[in-house]
Amino acid sequence: MDQRISFVTLAVRDLDASRAFYLDGLGWEAELDVPGEVLMIRVGELLVLSLWDRAAFEAEVGPIAVGEGVAPFALAHNVATKDEVDGVLETARAAGADPVHAPFEREWGGYSGYFGDPDGYRWEIAFNPGPIGQVVLP
Numbered sequence: 710m711d712q713r714i715s716f717v718t719l720a721v722r723d724l725d726a727s728r729a730f731y732l733d734g735l736g737w738e739a740e741l742d743v744p745g746e747v748l749m750i751r752v753g754e755l756l757v758l759s760l761w762d763r764a765a766f767e768a769e770v771g772p773i774a775v776g777e778g779v780a781p782f783a784l785a786h787n788v789a790t791k792d793e794v795d796g797v798l799e800t801a802r803a804a805g806a807d808p809v810h811a812p813f814e815r816e817w818g819g820y821s822g823y824f825g826d827p828d829g830y831r832w833e834i835a836f837n838p839g840p841i842g843q844v845v846l847p
Contacts, residue, residue, distance in 0.1 A: 717752075717784065718759040719830055720766035720773060724748060726827040727760045734804020783823070783831040787845045790836055791820045797834045798822050806832075 721727045728748050731737050740757060741749040748760040767773055788794055794812050801824040802808050809831060812822030819842065821835035836842070 713755060715755065716749075716757045716759050718761055718766070719828065720763045720770075721760050721828045722763050723827065724760065724762050730804050730806070730827050731758075731760070734806075735800060779825075779829055779831055783833050785833040785835055787835050787837055787842055789846055794820055794822060794834050794836050798824060801832070801834070 724745065724747075728739075728742070731748070731750060732739060737750050737752075739748055740751045741747065746762055746765055750758045750760070752758045763773065786797065788797060791812075798808070798812060805827070807825035807829070809823040809825050812820055812834070814820055817837075818839060819835055819837040821833050821837075823831050823833050825831055
C-alpha cells in the first residue's frame with residue numbers, strides 16, 4: 710500500500726451550511742457537488758476533502774458515536790507566514806466559523822490558532838518554521 714491519504718471524509722449535519730461555509734465563505738471550489746448527498750473539494754494535488762451528508766455516511770460506514778466534546782482529531786492548513794495565519798483565521802470568522810483559539814506563539818516555535826466549521830470540526834491554521842512545516846507548503 711502506498712504511503713498516502715486520498716480522501717478525508719467528514720460527516721456533516723447540514724450539507725447546505727457546509728457548502729456555504731467552504732465554497733462561499735472560504736472561497737474554495739467544488740470538484741464534485743451532489744446536492745443532498747456529498748460535496749467534494751480538491752485540497753491538494755492528490756487529496757480530496759469529502760463532506761458527506763451524515764445520514765448517507767451512517768448508512769455506508771455505520772453508526773456515528775455521539776457524545777460531549779469535539780471529534781478527536783484536527784485538520785490543519787499550514788501557511789508560510791504569521792500574517793497569513795491571521796488572515797486565514799479572519800476569513801474563516803467572516804465565513805461564520807467559530808473562533809475556537811486565537812493564534813499565539815507556540816512552544817514548538819510556530820504560530821497557530823483554531824476555528825470550528827459548521828459541524829464543529831477543528832481546523833488549525835499554522836505557521837511552522839521547522840522542516841516538517843516546509844514539506845507541506847505549496
